[in-house]
Amino acid sequence: MSDIRIKGLSKSFGNYQALRDLNLDLASGHLLALLGPSGCGKSTTLQMLAGFEIPTSGEIWAGERLISSAASIVPPEKRGISLVFQNYAVWPHMTVAENIAFGLKIRRLSRSEVDAGTRAALDAVRLGQLADRYPSELSGGQQQRVALARALAVQPGILLLDEPLSNLDAALRDEMRFEIRRVHDELGITTVYVTHDQSEALVTADRIAVMKLGALQQFAAPEEVFERPANEFVASFIGTNNTVPGASAGRGALRIGERVVTGLDRSGAAEGGEAVLIIRPGKVRLHEGETAPADLANSLPARVVRSAYLGESRDILVELATGATMRVLVPPEQRPAPGNRVVLELPAENCQILPRG
Amino acid sequence: MSSLPRPALFGTLGHNLPRWLVLAAVTLALLLLVAHPLGWILWNSFHDDSTKELSLGNYQRMFTRPSLWLPILNSLILAFSVALFSTLIGVPLAWLVARTDMPGRGLVRAMTMTAFVTPSFIGALGWILLAAPRAGWLNVGWRNLTGAEGPLLDIYTMAGTIFVCSIYTVPYTFALVASAFDEMAVELEDAATTLGAGKWRTMLSITVPLASPAFLVGFILSFIQGMTLFGVPAFLLTPSGTRVVTTQLAEFYQLFPPEIFLAAAYCMPLLLVTAGLFWIRRRILGRRQFTTIGGKTRRTRRIELGTSVRWLGFAFAMIVPVTAVILPFAALLLVSLSKAWGLGPVPGNFTLDWYRWALLENGETQRAIVNSLVYGGVAASICMLLGVIVAYISERRLFSGAAILGALATTPIIIPGIVLSVGFFSAYTRPPFGFYGSAILVIAAFVATFLPIAYSQGTTTIKGISPDLERAARSVGAGEIRTFLSITAPLMRTGLVSGWLLVFIPIMRELSVAIFLVSPKTNVMTTLIYNYKDGGNYEAVAATSIVLLAGTLVIVLLARLLVGQGSRRTRKTSNTDPAT
Numbered sequence: 001m002s003d004i005r006i007k008g009l010s011k012s013f014g015n016y017q018a019l020r021d022l023n024l025d026l027a028s029g030h031l032l033a034l035l036g037p038s039g040c041g042k043s044t045t046l047q048m049l050a051g052f053e054i055p056t057s058g059e060i061w062a063g064e065r066l067i068s069s070a071a072s073i074v075p076p077e078k079r080g081i082s083l084v085f086q087n088y089a090v091w092p093h094m095t096v097a098e099n100i101a102f103g104l105k106i107r108r109l110s111r112s113e114v115d116a117g118t119r120a121a122l123d124a125v126r127l128g129q130l131a132d133r134y135p136s137e138l139s140g141g142q143q144q145r146v147a148l149a150r151a152l153a154v155q156p157g158i159l160l161l162d163e164p165l166s167n168l169d170a171a172l173r174d175e176m177r178f179e180i181r182r183v184h185d186e187l188g189i190t191t192v193y194v195t196h197d198q199s200e201a202l203v204t205a206d207r208i209a210v211m212k213l214g215a216l217q218q219f220a221a222p223e224e225v226f227e228r229p230a231n232e233f234v235a236s237f238i239g240t241n242n243t244v245p246g247a248s249a250g251r252g253a254l255r256i257g258e259r260v261v262t263g264l265d266r267s268g269a270a271e272g273g274e275a276v277l278i279i280r281p282g283k284v285r286l287h288e289g290e291t292a293p294a295d296l297a298n299s300l301p302a303r304v305v306r307s308a309y310l311g312e313s314r315d316i317l318v319e320l321a322t323g324a325t326m327r328v329l330v331p332p333e334q335r336p337a338p339g340n341r342v343v344l345e346l347p348a349e350n351c352q353i354l355p356r357g
Numbered sequence: 358m359s360s361l362p363r364p365a366l367f368g369t370l371g372h373n374l375p376r377w378l379v380l381a382a383v384t385l386a387l388l389l390l391v392a393h394p395l396g397w398i399l400w401n402s403f404h405d406d407s408t409k410e411l412s413l414g415n416y417q418r419m420f421t422r423p424s425l426w427l428p429i430l431n432s433l434i435l436a437f438s439v440a441l442f443s444t445l446i447g448v449p450l451a452w453l454v455a456r457t458d459m460p461g462r463g464l465v466r467a468m469t470m471t472a473f474v475t476p477s478f479i480g481a482l483g484w485i486l487l488a489a490p491r492a493g494w495l496n497v498g499w500r501n502l503t504g505a506e507g508p509l510l511d512i513y514t515m516a517g518t519i520f521v522c523s524i525y526t527v528p529y530t531f532a533l534v535a536s537a538f539d540e541m542a543v544e545l546e547d548a549a550t551t552l553g554a555g556k557w558r559t560m561l562s563i564t565v566p567l568a569s570p571a572f573l574v575g576f577i578l579s580f581i582q583g584m585t586l587f588g589v590p591a592f593l594l595t596p597s598g599t600r601v602v603t604t605q606l607a608e609f610y611q612l613f614p615p616e617i618f619l620a621a622a623y624c625m626p627l628l629l630v631t632a633g634l635f636w637i638r639r640r641i642l643g644r645r646q647f648t649t650i651g652g653k654t655r656r657t658r659r660i661e662l663g664t665s666v667r668w669l670g671f672a673f674a675m676i677v678p679v680t681a682v683i684l685p686f687a688a689l690l691l692v693s694l695s696k697a698w699g700l701g702p703v704p705g706n707f708t709l710d711w712y713r714w715a716l717l718e719n720g721e722t723q724r725a726i727v728n729s730l731v732y733g734g735v736a737a738s739i740c741m742l743l744g745v746i747v748a749y750i751s752e753r754r755l756f757s758g759a760a761i762l763g764a765l766a767t768t769p770i771i772i773p774g775i776v777l778s779v780g781f782f783s784a785y786t787r788p789p790f791g792f793y794g795s796a797i798l799v800i801a802a803f804v805a806t807f808l809p810i811a812y813s814q815g816t817t818t819i820k821g822i823s824p825d826l827e828r829a830a831r832s833v834g835a836g837e838i839r840t841f842l843s844i845t846a847p848l849m850r851t852g853l854v855s856g857w858l859l860v861f862i863p864i865m866r867e868l869s870v871a872i873f874l875v876s877p878k879t880n881v882m883t884t885l886i887y888n889y890k891d892g893g894n895y896e897a898v899a900a901t902s903i904v905l906l907a908g909t910l911v912i913v914l915l916a917r918l919l920v921g922q923g924s925r926r927t928r929k930t931s932n933t934d935p936a937t
Contacts (some may be wrong), residue, residue: 075831107834
């Protein structure tokens with residue numbers, strides 16, 4: 001078990017800068033999700049943590065040990081860091097038990113220790129019955145468990161998971177999410193989990209690092225990232241937030257077209273500077289033309305573009321006077337038709353004003 | 358993320374030591390096997406045989422003396438004709454077998470592939486027995502039948518040589534084009550059919566154009582075959598005094614004193630032509646990849662030919678099986694069982710003496726059989742080992758500049774066997790090596806010749822193994838060497854076995870690369886047969902040839918069985934996707 005400290009980590013491939021100046025501290029036993037779209041640098045970070053890539057600059061510390069720097073790195077096999085791959089990478093020529101025992105045999109343990117370790121890892125992922133099967137006889141989810149058991153069997157100080165669920169179908173993905181979190185809670189291994197799926201990150205992680213184009217956007221607990229996104233990118237990547245561009249009208253106020261909307265301001269923009277309004281579709285209230293109260297604060301006029309019935313609710317796409325669009329979830333009893341004029345009520349406590357980008 | 362992972366170079370020298378040792382050994386081996394012999398050819402070509410001085414005289418003589426440039430012209434005529442005929446036969450043959458309902462497709466495919474493993478110079482021997490102007494059985498039969506004076510066929514002519522070379526080159530074109538037809542995604546054709554194109558229309562506007570790069574490549578490879586074949590022209594053209602480049606090269610070595618420096622210069626036109634053609638081939642393949650258009654289904658739609666056309670097609674398709682396999686094999690077999698070839702296949706002429714002689718009594722043939730098997734086995738093993746390590750290094754990009762090693766390992770593909778033979782003779786029969794007469798020389802030359810096959814087989818195999826499988830081993834604590842031995846090597850097993858056979862089988866039938874390098878003690882089957890033929894004892898030659906043919910075929914069949922079985926377990930288990 002060890003904590004991870006990443007200091008000023010950067011990586012370039014030729015002219016392409018995959019990662020720039022990443023700083024992260026992860027407490028021992030925590031689960032960190034590296035979250036972002038493809039090309040954000042999350043996998044590069046993981047490869048450097050595993051020791052397969054050398055940083056261009058910066059350092060990675062595991063506990064009191066410097067494991068990666070531009071000058072020298074500890075080779076992957078000497079790090080005590082296990083990696084679980086997106087494509088499982090379960091060795092096809094070995095049975096499930098042989099796959100899991102491999103890392104233990106390398107450590108020259110006695111036969112009984114190898115057997116006990118293998119058994120424990122199999123039980124941890126609940127694969128006891130399949131010990132003698134070959135990987136080709138397993139489903140994708142089972143192969144992923146084998147990969148996980150193999151990584152856990154060597155009792156690593158740190159566990160790395162590289163998009164472990166992206167090759168699984170949706171139902172299995174949901175199940176494995178909780179499985180990974182359960183195994184983590186049982187064993188308490190410091191874990192780094194790379195994913196592009198925000199719901200995976202929210203379910204599994206203690207800490208989320210949202211990344212974009214090689215740069216860290218926000219590093220915080222899941223609730224924090226979800227409730228208080230640091231900027232427009234984080235807000236739109238996590239959850240389905242509406243982002244409406246505008247210009248600051250003083251602290252706590254944003255001018256959108258002719259209207260001014262108030263909300264929690266973390267944009268830091270000077271008056272007149274660019275910022276965005278963030279609000280979740282379910283938090284917006286929609287008033288059809290004639291029913292709108294006259295003295296509504298924080299309201300924007302809009303026109304309905306599209307209406308989709310979702311059963312529990314109705315998903316309405318509206319266009320503002322500025323040309324920006326918003327999605328609004330309304331109760332199914334409300335039936336605004338495309339073309340209708342409506343007024344949107346944006347409760348100030350649900351509005352956040354954030355920096356652009 | 359798609360940034361190509363490049364395994365890190367680790368800081369300490371201690372950790373890198375095994376790597377550097379392997380790299381140094383492989384680089385040294387490649388330099389010795391490829392660069393060194395080529396270097397000597399180049400160096401020698403600029404020296405005069407009598408004065409040993411630096412000179413351009415060899416090149417000058419080459420283009421001014423008719424006795425030297427005529428063979429080049431002959432080679433070009435031979436090569437072009439061979440390419441033309443083997444394309445004209447091979448392409449329709451491939452289409453008939455792969456895409457029509459012609460009867461006997463399996464038989465034709467098997468027989469054509471039998472022609473593929475038959476050494477063409479042995480085929481030439483068979484045709485001497487059939488169509489030598491005086492004693493050839495076809496001519497004897499013709500004279501007896503018609504009472505004519507002259508022969509029906511004369512195999513000792515350019516036409517005869519073109520014929521024999523072509524029938525043994527067709528399998529190359531056939532294999533290339535047939536696999537292009539086989540591997541084409543049926544969806545591409547179905548797309549045309551759904552737009553209203555009939556079967557023939559689809560065939561002409563989709564199937565054939567998609568396969569056409571294979572036609573061109575087949576033509577080029579056949580041309581190279583025609584340029585570089587040594588045994589057939591040596592048997593069929595040399596008696597009438599006609600020379601081609603390869604036989605002229607052998608001539609230089611038989612002169613006294615041998616004109617080795619002139620021979621080196623004489624290799625250059627051959628090298629230039631083959632290198633140029635391979636470059637063109639790469640351009641063609643580079644621009645349009647015709648085999649990698651993947652489809653999920655491997656069913657093919659066959660064209661129905663109609664009853665009479667089916668059999669017409671079958672008759673055409675049997676040209677190669679009959680002329681390249683049935684007739685010459687039968688002739689060789691009958692002669693090998695005859696007391697005297699001239700008496701014809703009659704009951705009183707039957708004997709097994711030649712086989713007893715070849716297998717039990719004659720030390721030379723016994724030694725050659727053992728040599729062939731041992732050299733072939735050792736050379737194929739070294740070749741695969743080297744090929745796989747180079748493929749691993751360049752596929753996994755273990756070093757910057759690893760591609761150079763790959764290029765070196767591929768280079769021999771453009772070097773005709775006879776040229777490599779000249780190069781090895783120049784490089785390794787002089788001090789400090791002085792390998793003449795030793796097995797090392799022959800084995801090394803075999804290794805160099807077939808390195809490209811081993812390398813490309815290794816590359817294909819390694820491409821099928823996701824680097825993540827290796828990284829997974831590293832991340833649970835295995836070092837690089839341990840990872841290679843416990844993960845990579847076992848996964849490569851099937852590929853390695855079939856690659857080994859792909860090298861071993863052509864070594865068994867290779868004549869030209871060994872021709873200047875063997876001594877009486879290191880003769881292999883092929884060179885022995887070549888030497889015996891000069892002695893004119895056709896019954897003994899036929900028996901020895903049959904032994905070689907039978908041996909090769911048995912090995913091929915065993916190989917099929919072995920690889921088929923070995924792959925069964927791994928095939929179903931080794932479909933781990935490469936990283937997406």
